[in-house]
Amino acid sequence: MDILKHLNPQQADAVGKTDGPILILAGAGSGKTKVLTYRMAYLLKEKGISPFNILAVTFTNKAAGEMKERLEKILGPKAKDLWLGTFHSTGLRILRKDGQYIGIDPNFIVYDDDDQLALVKLCMSELNISDKSFSPRAILSHINQAKNEALSVNDYAASVDDFFRQRVAAVYKLYQGKLKQNKTLDFGDLICEPIRLFQQAQPVLEKYQKRFRYILVDEYQDTNRAQYILISMLSAVHKNLCVVGDEDQSIYGWRGADIRNILEFEKDYPDVEIIRLEQNYRSTKNILAAANSVVERNIKRIGKTLWTENPDGALVTYQMARDEHHEASLLFEKVEDLRRKNSLSYKDFAIFYRTNAQSRIFEEHFIRSGMPYHIVGGLKFYERKEIKDAVAYLKVVANPSDSLSLMRIINTPPRGIGKATIDKVSSFGAGQDIALFDAFKLAMGKGLIPRNKDQGFIAVIEKFNGLSDKLSIHELAKMLLEESGYIKMWEDEKTEEAEARIENLHELISAMRDFEKGREKATLADFLDHVALISDIDTFEDEHNRVTLMTLHSAKGLEFPVVFMVGMEEGLFPHSRSINADDENELEEERRLCYVGMTRAMRKLFLFGARERTIYGESRFQGQSRFIDEIDPNYLEIISPNHSTPLGTDFKSVPKWEQGGLNEPRIVYDDFHDNNPWKIGIKIKHPSFGIGIIKAKEGAGEDAKLTIIFPGSGQKKLIAKYISLVEA
DNA sequence: CGGCACAACCTTTTT
DNA sequence: GGTTGTGCCG
Ligand SMILES: Nc1ncnc2c1ncn2[C@@H]1O[C@H](COP(=O)(O)OP(=O)(O)OP(=O)(O)O)[C@@H](O)[C@H]1O
Numbered sequence: 001m002d003i004l005k006h007l008n009p010q011q012a013d014a015v016g017k018t019d020g021p022i023l024i025l026a027g028a029g030s031g032k033t034k035v036l037t038y039r040m041a042y043l044l045k046e047k048g049i050s051p052f053n054i055l056a057v058t059f060t061n062k063a064a065g066e067m068k069e070r071l072e073k074i075l076g077p078k079a080k081d082l083w084l085g086t087f088h089s090t091g092l093r094i095l096r097k098d099g100q101y102i103g104i105d106p107n108f109i110v111y112d113d114d115d116q117l118a119l120v121k122l123c124m125s126e127l128n129i130s131d132k133s134f135s136p137r138a139i140l141s142h143i144n145q146a147k148n149e150a151l152s153v154n155d156y157a158a159s160v161d162d163f164f165r166q167r168v169a170a171v172y173k174l175y176q177g178k179l180k181q182n183k184t185l186d187f188g189d190l191i192c193e194p195i196r197l198f199q200q201a202q203p204v205l206e207k208y209q210k211r212f213r214y215i216l217v218d219e220y221q222d223t224n225r226a227q228y229i230l231i232s233m234l235s236a237v238h239k240n241l242c243v244v245g246d247e248d249q250s251i252y253g254w255r256g257a258d259i260r261n262i263l264e265f266e267k268d269y270p271d272v273e274i275i276r277l278e279q280n281y282r283s284t285k286n287i288l289a290a291a292n293s294v295v296e297r298n299i300k301r302i303g304k305t306l307w308t309e310n311p312d313g314a315l316v317t318y319q320m321a322r323d324e325h326h327e328a329s330l331l332f333e334k335v336e337d338l339r340r341k342n343s344l345s346y347k348d349f350a351i352f353y354r355t356n357a358q359s360r361i362f363e364e365h366f367i368r369s370g371m372p373y374h375i376v377g378g379l380k381f382y383e384r385k386e387i388k389d390a391v392a393y394l395k396v397v398a399n400p401s402d403s404l405s406l407m408r409i410i411n412t413p414p415r416g417i418g419k420a421t422i423d424k425v426s427s428f429g430a431g432q433d434i435a436l437f438d439a440f441k442l443a444m445g446k447g448l449i450p451r452n453k454d455q456g457f458i459a460v461i462e463k464f465n466g467l468s469d470k471l472s473i474h475e476l477a478k479m480l481l482e483e484s485g486y487i488k489m490w491e492d493e494k495t496e497e498a499e500a501r502i503e504n505l506h507e508l509i510s511a512m513r514d515f516e517k518g519r520e521k522a523t524l525a526d527f528l529d530h531v532a533l534i535s536d537i538d539t540f541e542d543e544h545n546r547v548t549l550m551t552l553h554s555a556k557g558l559e560f561p562v563v564f565m566v567g568m569e570e571g572l573f574p575h576s577r578s579i580n581a582d583d584e585n586e587l588e589e590e591r592r593l594c595y596v597g598m599t600r601a602m603r604k605l606f607l608f609g610a611r612e613r614t615i616y617g618e619s620r621f622q623g624q625s626r627f628i629d630e631i632d633p634n635y636l637e638i639i640s641p642n643h644s645t646p647l648g649t650d651f652k653s654v655p656k657w658e659q660g661g662l663n664e665p666r667i668v669y670d671d672f673h674d675n676n677p678w679k680i681g682i683k684i685k686h687p688s689f690g691i692g693i694i695k696a697k698e699g700a701g702e703d704a705k706l707t708i709i710f711p712g713s714g715q716k717k718l719i720a721k722y723i724s725l726v727e728a
Numbered sequence: 729c730g731g732c733a734c735a736a737c738c739t740t741t742t743t
Numbered sequence: 744g745g746t747t748g749t750g751c752c753g
Contacts, residue, residue, distance in 0.1 A: 060743080088743050113742085187743055255742065355740055360744090377742080411729090418729045533743070553741045575740050593741080616738070617744045735749075 003042050007035070014242075014275045015039045018047060018214070021235075021269035024244040025262070027306035028291070028599035029282030032244045033557060036218050037067050039242060040082070041074045043214055051075070051082035055212040055234065057090055059219035061534050062376075063557050064089075083212075087227050089533050091190035094197070094208070096529075101201040104193065105183040107399045109525065110532035114388070116140055116186050119404055123174040129167055142168045143175060147188025148256025150195055150226035181435065183401040191226040198233050209237040219557065220245035220265075224256035232268070239269070247302055248295050251553060251593045253585070263302075278305045280599075282559050284313025286635045287605050291598035293632035298588045315637040316598075318568070318607040318628050323619075324358075327610045328365040331564055334606060335371070335547065338562060346372050350548040350560035352597045354573040358566065359549050372546035377554045382531060386490065386501040387508055391531060393480055396437070397464045398524040403436035410440075413489035415455045425449065437461070460484050473524050474512035481505060552597045563601035565594075568609035568625040594627045 004012040014024050014035045026032050040056060043049040058064040064085045072079045083090060092110065100106055111119070120140045124131055142165070146156045153176050157169040179185060185193060198205035215235045217223065220243035223231070235241040245262045253259070266272050280288055288308050295301070321327035335349050351362060356378045366373040381387060389412055392405040400406070403426075411417045422436075428448060429439025441458055443449050464471075464480045471479070481487045487505065490498040515530060516522040548560070552573075567573055573594070578586035598605055607628060612621050628636075 086743060190743085251741075252743095254740080357739070357744090414730070416729065420729080551741065572740095577740060589741095614744075729753105731751105731753090733749100733751090736747090738744100738746085 003038055003046060007031070007038060008277075008279060010275060010277050010279075011035050011038070014277070015042050017273055017275075018043055019240055021239055021265075021272045022242045023220075023262070023265045023269075023272050023274045024242070024277065025246070025274060025302070025304070026244075026277035027246055027248065027280065027304055028595070029280040029288075029308075029559070030277035030306065031279075031281060032246070032277065033063070033067070033218060035277070036216055036242070036244055037070050039216060040067075040071060044071075044075060044078075049214060051078055051080070053211060053213040054082050054216070055090070055214070056082070056084045056216040057087055057218065057231070058084070059086065059222055060554075060557070061086060061089070063218065086533070087223070087230070088187060088190045091194045091230070092529060092533065094194045095185070095190070096525075098197060098201070098204050099193065101204055102193070102197050104185070105399075105401075107401075107525065108183045108185055109395050109399050109402060109528050110190065111179070111184050111186045111404075112382075112532055113187070114383075115184075115404055116144075118408075119175055119178055120171060122404070123171045123178060127167075127170055127174060129171065134164065134167055139168050139171050143172045144188055145256055146172065147186075147192050148224040148226055150192055150229050152192070152196075178404075181401065182403050183399050184404075188226070191224075191230055195226065195229055195233065198230075205233060206237075208234055213238045214240045215242070217241070217243045218245075219249075221247050221250040221259060221262045222252040222257040223261050225258050225261075226256075228258070228261045241269070248298070248304075248592055249556065249596050251556065251589060251596060253589050276304065278307060280306050280308040280310070282310075282602050283308065283599060284310050284603060286313050286315050287598065287601050287603075290316045290605070290631045290635035291595050293635065294598065294627055294630045295591060295595035297630055298591055299584070300588060314604050316605045316607065316631065316635055317637050317639060318609075318624075318631075319639040320609045320611055320624055322610065323612045324361045324567075324610045324614065325365075327566055327608050328362050331362075331566065331606070331608060332365060332369060332371065334564075335562075338604070344561060345545050346547045347545045348561040349564070350550070350555070350558070350562070350600065351564045351566060352550060352552045352555050352600070353565075353567050354552055354575060354593075355567075356551060358572075362549055362566075366547070372544070374544065374546045374548055376548060376550040378551075381504070381507075384501070384504055386504055389486065390477070390481060390505055390508055391528070393484060393486065394477060394524060395528060396461055397468065397476070397480060398528060400437040400461060400465060401435040406436050409484075409486075410454070410457060413485050415453075415457060417453065421449060421453065457484065468524055472513075472516055473522055473527050474509050474516060476524065477512055478509050481509075552593050555600050556596055559600050559602055561602045562604045562606070563597070564606045564608060565597045566608045567613075568607045568628055569613065569622040570625055571620075571622040572613070573625050573627070591627065591630075 004015060007015060008031075011031055011034070014022065015038045018039070024032055024035060036056070040054060043054060044051060056064075056067065058067060068079060068082075068084050071082065071084070083093070085093070095104055095108075096106075099108070117136060117140055120136045120143070121131065124134070124136055124139065151159070153169070153173045156165075156172055160166050160169050179189070198208075212234055215231065215238075217231060222245075231241065243262070243265065247259060247262055250257055250259050250262075266274065283291070285308055288306060288310075292306065296303075319330060321330050331351065335346075338344055338349075339346070353359060353362075359375055359378060363373070363375065382391070389409055392408040395402050395405040396409065407422060410422070425439050425443045425448070426436055428443055429436055432439065432442070434442070437458070440449075440454060444451050444453060444458075460480070460483050463483075464476055468476060487502060490501050490505075512527055515527055519526070552565070565573075571579075574587055574590035578590050580586060609624050609628075612619055614620070628638075
């Protein structure tokens with residue numbers, strides 16, 4: 001029973017009640033993920049449940065990895081039998097095992113979103129839908145949305161009511177047909193196809209229902225309709241379903257997350273036990289109160305209590321920089337300062353931003369300063385052209401029916417096979433109902449196109465297709481890229497850029513070698529699955545001592561001692577595309593995102609913004625984010641630049657690095673506290689105005705200018721030394 | 729068919 | 744600011 005010892009009574013309750021449906025509804029940092037992990041440990045250790053009988057679903061691969069690691073510490077190698085992964089990896093696993101029961105080719109591969117878009121474009125051009133009249137992205141997003149709701153082609157077609165949706169339905173139908181022809185599945189299919197499998201092959205469903213006696217789902221507020229259906233099917237027999245979530249942290253509505261899954265859980269499982277966790281173990285009182293004051297503005301929420309025994313800590317600090325470079329240099333100053341004064345390491349700091357594009361400026365500063373850093377997500381490596389080409393080669397070897405990937409590489413390097421040839425062969429193939437790859441073979445055999453048109457390409461692919469059992473995957477990739485002439489294509493360029501690309505290709509090969517380690521057999525399909533699902537070459541590892549950069553979305557579920565949220569500007573966060581007068585929903589989601597970001601901070605939270613920012617090459621002035629205004633001023637300290645700089649001074653003529661700090665107040669952080677006695681948020685007494693609250697501060701020391709709100713007399717700007725403090 | 733130059737448009741967030 | 748798509752010419 002020592003497992004329960006580390007938990008508070010509510011948590012222990014949630015862990016110990018193993019049978020029947022349970023909904024754990026709780027705020028940030030209350031130990032939801034901890035409860036889930038302990039619940040698994042409890043089932044395995046105390047109740048003697050076999051790992052074979054447990055399915056746990058997390059939202060990200062990162063979360064799954066962390067949980068697995070913790071369980072391995074408790075369980076040892078036995079943890080391997082446990083199914084623990086994202087919805088998508090779980091669906092994939094089911095389909096790799098049993099997909100053949102509904103006619104899914106065992107060699108199928110998974111398309112990423114670029115492949116999806118390319119396929120949509122192909123479908124549109126075949127249907128003579130111009131991409132000017134309808135954006136392929138918009139159509140794809142509707143197809144994805146349909147899959148989020150588990151709507152098949154027929155379901156969708158039946159529901160269309162306007163012209164646009166009619167077109168979408170037509171594309172969806174062709175798109176789905178092509179996926180099948182190419183023996184590929186997209187992300188949505190990884191959820192929808194298992195549902196179809198379970199509907200059409202009852203014995204398969206029963207097998208999984210029997211197996212998964214205990215099912216656990218983390219981040220339940222961000223599950224979509226299709227995922228809900230899948231989980232309902234799997235848990236229908238044992239009903240030992242434990243879901244964990246926080247409606248205030250629902251930030252994936254745009255991806256089909258349906259908050260009703262959590263709000264109506266009680267309706268679906270009338271005998272549900274609802275457990276609330278109300279103690280936050282992560283953040284200081286100030287951080288928690290500031291975050292709550294923001295999310296409380298949302299109208300659509302259940303509302304909940306959240307308290308902490310942690311110390312007050314420092315106030316949340318907001319500062320608006322001149323521009324994004326200044327923002328970055330402020331941040332660097334603070335990191336170095338706090339690191340020295342509080343003996344923190346680089347890994348204790350995290351930078352969160354709304355959009356990936358914002359990471360670039362910071363990355364430049366990191367490179368220049370030599371400070372160790374790590375950008376999570378952003379999908380950079382696998383988005384490079386050379387890597388996508390190389391992966392397309394691997395896909396075609398693993399599955400020659402993948403015509404889309406074939407089209408990508410058949411003329412890379414140039415083999416004299418352009419649009420005309422591809423059109424000719426592809427319509428020839430369509431007539432025979434065969435894949436493009438086979439059509440090429442046949443067309444060359446029949447002399448429809450010159451016998452040697454492919455310059456040995458087909459033979460190379462077939463050779464490696466035949467060798468895939470005999471070679472390790474990294475050897476195969478290496479030889480394939482050499483013999484196909486792909487590496488040589490870059491070598492011949494003899495530019496520095498091409499060198500870098502070759503370097504990246506080597507990195508891909510060594511990533512494959514790493515992949516082979518730690519699993520007894522690693523097939524090409526395994527690796528391609530991994531690429532499709534993870535697509536982040538070095539996943540977040542906290543043993544490295546470096547500053548972490550990531551989007552607010554990726555930050556969900558993590559925690560850091562010091563957090564910087566940057567780009568706190570109207571239009572950037574909340575993002576302009578979510579500010580609709582007619583729809584508060586998207587704005588509320590942004591606000592929840594703000595809450596998620598703020599509640600990642602354990603000890604100190606900084607909010608930075610820029611007065612001027614360059615977006616798409618032109619400079620823009622956007623006011624401070626409304627979320628700043630929404631924070632209860634009692635928990636916020638605003639550092640404003642002092643405006644003593646003479647008017648008309650041209651900032652641009654002064655080098656950037658010299659500007660930094662010139663007109664900034666010197667604020668010393670000692671154990672996260674500002675030594676200056678006139679802290680923002682505290683009460684003071686003025687000889688003539690009476691009691692007031694300090695709202696903002698410019699400058700430091702006894703000459704600092706303070707903005708103070710007096711209940712009687714309104715807002716005043718005063719010099720610090722003329723104020724007497726009310727109780728410490 | 730291949731390469732280059734210019735335009736347009738953009739990404740908000742991710743499995 | 745950068746990428747992706749186009750149109751033209753050799
Ligand atoms: N009973 C407890 N005693 C001490 N620390 C705890 C306890 N429960 C949770 N914690 C700590 O609180 C922190 C937050 O826990 P956890 O990540 O599980 O919360 P969460 O509810 O999943 O958070 P969020 O929803 O914000 O991601 C972790 O550092 C965890 O170790």
